[in-house]
Structure formats: structure tokens, C-alpha cells
Amino acid sequence: MKDLIKSLLPTIAIKKYRAYRTPKKYRGSDVTCPICNSSFKKFAPFGSSKRENRKCHYCGSLERHRLIFLYLNEKFNFFNKNSNDKIRLLHFAPERMFYNIFSEYNGIDYFPCDLMPERMKYNGKTNITKADITDIPFQDNSFNFIICSHVLEHIPDDHLAMSELYRVLSKNGNSILQVPIDNNREKTYEDPNISSPEERMKAYGHPDHVRFYGKDYKTKLEKCGFKVNEDNFVSTLNKNDIIKYGLIESELIYHCKK
Ligand SMILES: [Zn+2]
Structure with a gap:
């Protein structure tokens, strides 16, 4: 009993602290x-429209x-690997919440990369490799897993970036290559004449984006060699979990293999 209380205490303390940090109107368990x-x-609300x-x-x-995290867990048993079964992971533009987990986890040999790593000081650590996604500083077939989410829409030569990701992925390796997609477009919209942040915001919905991908995103990846599975993973979850985890029902996972 004593042990049980001991093991529960930190969790209770953490939960209490997090509740304390959350604005009153958002406290709850829905x-x-x-x-x-x-x-x-x-x-919390987020984005230019402050959607709830x-x-x-x-x-x-x-x-x-949250979708990527659930997918990694469910499809790849990602956080349950042992030292013989390590994942060699290339992660482009690492998001803070993932960086903190991947860099601490024994089952992952972690290679976070970014064009401007000096902008990222996660946990006070700065061991992110400076790398241009159109000229990745690793040999062919170096990684058995790649995560690159919401990066390609910033890259003028996305074909070259995709080809580089394919090159450094090992045979039978897995990658998750997410971009924002406008499902109402058959073809990707881009125009090199649209170059100011204001014009890009108007055309693509973000001041740093250089295109708006359409349904042809899959074909673009295939042209670089990937075998692409547009995985409608969300549809395999029950309605309550989709609401509980705050997921978007139409969001597909681009699971790409070599
Ligand atoms: Zn969280």
C-alpha cells in the first residue's frame, strides 16, 4: 500500500501542478x-483564426x-523498443514536445536536424544538427525512420527535398511526411511570383509557405521513389477517442516506405 501511494504521488503532484497552470475555464477532463x-x-484556441x-x-x-504520436505508438510500437531493435530516427524541424521525448528515449538513436538549429533551444540543449533538407549531410540509406512534418511546404525545391529524404532512408525504412493539404484542390497551387509574406499569407494561408498542396501530394512523393500509404488512421479510432484526443477526422497520415 505504501509503495502504491509512493508511486502515485508524483503523478498526482504533476497533475495538480498542470491543473494549476491551466487557465480556470480550461480545467477539466473532457x-x-x-x-x-x-x-x-x-x-486552447490556435491559428490566425484562433479556432477553438x-x-x-x-x-x-x-x-x-497528437495524431502522429498515436500513430507511432499504434503502428510501430515506437516507445517500446529494446536496444537490439533500436530506431535510427532522422527528424527534420523537430517539434519541442517530440524532441524532449525522442532525445531522452533509449530505444531511439536520434538525429534531429534543422536549417536554423540556433532558433531551437529545447530543454536548454542545442544538439540539433544544422542541415539543409535539399542537401542532407548523411550517407544513402542512413535511417530506418524519418519524421518530417509541415516542412516541405516551406521549401522552394520540394522535389529535391523529397528525393533527399528518399536517399537517406534505408531499404524497407518508414517515414512520415506530413504537409498541410487542401482537399478541395486536385493539383498543388504554387506560383514563384508570389514571394512577399503578405502575398503568401493570402495565397497559401501562411507567410512562410511557398505552395498549397492538393491531392497530387501523393504522386509527388511517388515520383521520388516512395511507396505511399495515405493512411486514414483516424477512421480506425472510435468517435469518443477522436474527440478525447482532439484530432481532425479528415487528416491522413502519409506513411512512405522505400
Ligand atoms: Zn500535451
């Missing part, structure tokens, strides 16, 4: 972030991060 295991009445119920009050995760 939604849960699977990444940091915090619960709230609702997630998106961002974790504690770790900052958005719908897409």
Missing part, C-alpha cells in the same frame, strides 16, 4: 493530450502532433 498525458476541459480546441495547454501539441 480532452486528453496523449503526448504529455494532461487533461483539460478543452484545448486545438493546442495542448501544457506541451503545446496540435491535432497533427
Whole structure:
């Protein structure tokens, strides 16, 4: 009994502290972030339109991060690897909540990369490799897993970036290559003449984006060699879990293999 109380104490203390840090109107247990295991009445609003119920009050995760996390767990048993079964992971533009987990986890040989790593000082650590995604500083077939989420829409030569990701992925390796997609477009919209942040915001919905991908995103990946599974993983979850984890029902996982 004593041991049980001891083992529960830190969890209770952490939960209490997180509740204390959450604004009063969001305190509750209707939604849960699977990444940091915090619960709230609702997630925080996020984005230029401040749409409701998106961002974790504690770790900052958005719908897409929670989806990737659940997918890694479910499909790849990602956080249950032993030292013989290690994942050699290339992670482009590492998100803070993932960086903190991957860099601490024994089952992962972690290679976080970014074009401007000096902007990222996660946990006070700065061991993120400076890397241009169109010229990745690793040999062919170096990684058995790659995560690159919401990066390619910033890269003018995305074909070259995709080809580089394919090159460094090992045979039979897995990658998750997410981008924002406008499902109402058959073809990706891009125009090199649209170059100012204001024009890009108007055309693509973000001042740093250089295109808006359409349904042809899959074909673009295939042209670089990937075998692409547009995985409608969300549809395999029950309605209550989709609401609980704050996921977007139409969001697909681009699971790409070599
Ligand atoms: Zn969280």
C-alpha cells in the first residue's frame, strides 16, 4: 500500500501542478493530450483564426502532433523498443514536445536536424544538427525512420527535398511526411511570383509557405521513389477517442516506405 501511494504521488503532484497552470475555464477532463498525458476541459484556441480546441495547454501539441504520436505508438510500437531493435530516427524541424521525448528515449538513436538549429533551444540543449533538407549531410540509406512534418511546404525545391529524404532512408525504412493539404484542390497551387509574406499569407494561408498542396501530394512523393500509404488512421479510432484526443477526422497520415 505504501509503495502504491509512493508511486502515485508524483503523478498526482504533476497533475495538480498542470491543473494549476491551466487557465480556470480550461480545467477539466473532457480532452486528453496523449503526448504529455494532461487533461483539460478543452484545448486552447490556435491559428490566425484562433479556432477553438486545438493546442495542448501544457506541451503545446496540435491535432497533427497528437495524431502522429498515436500513430507511432499504434503502428510501430515506437516507445517500446529494446536496444537490439533500436530506431535510427532522422527528424527534420523537430517539434519541442517530440524532441524532449525522442532525445531522452533509449530505444531511439536520434538525429534531429534543422536549417536554423540556433532558433531551437529545447530543454536548454542545442544538439540539433544544422542541415539543409535539399542537401542532407548523411550517407544513402542512413535511417530506418524519418519524421518530417509541415516542412516541405516551406521549401522552394520540394522535389529535391523529397528525393533527399528518399536517399537517406534505408531499404524497407518508414517515414512520415506530413504537409498541410487542401482537399478541395486536385493539383498543388504554387506560383514563384508570389514571394512577399503578405502575398503568401493570402495565397497559401501562411507567410512562410511557398505552395498549397492538393491531392497530387501523393504522386509527388511517388515520383521520388516512395511507396505511399495515405493512411486514414483516424477512421480506425472510435468517435469518443477522436474527440478525447482532439484530432481532425479528415487528416491522413502519409506513411512512405522505400
Ligand atoms: Zn500535451
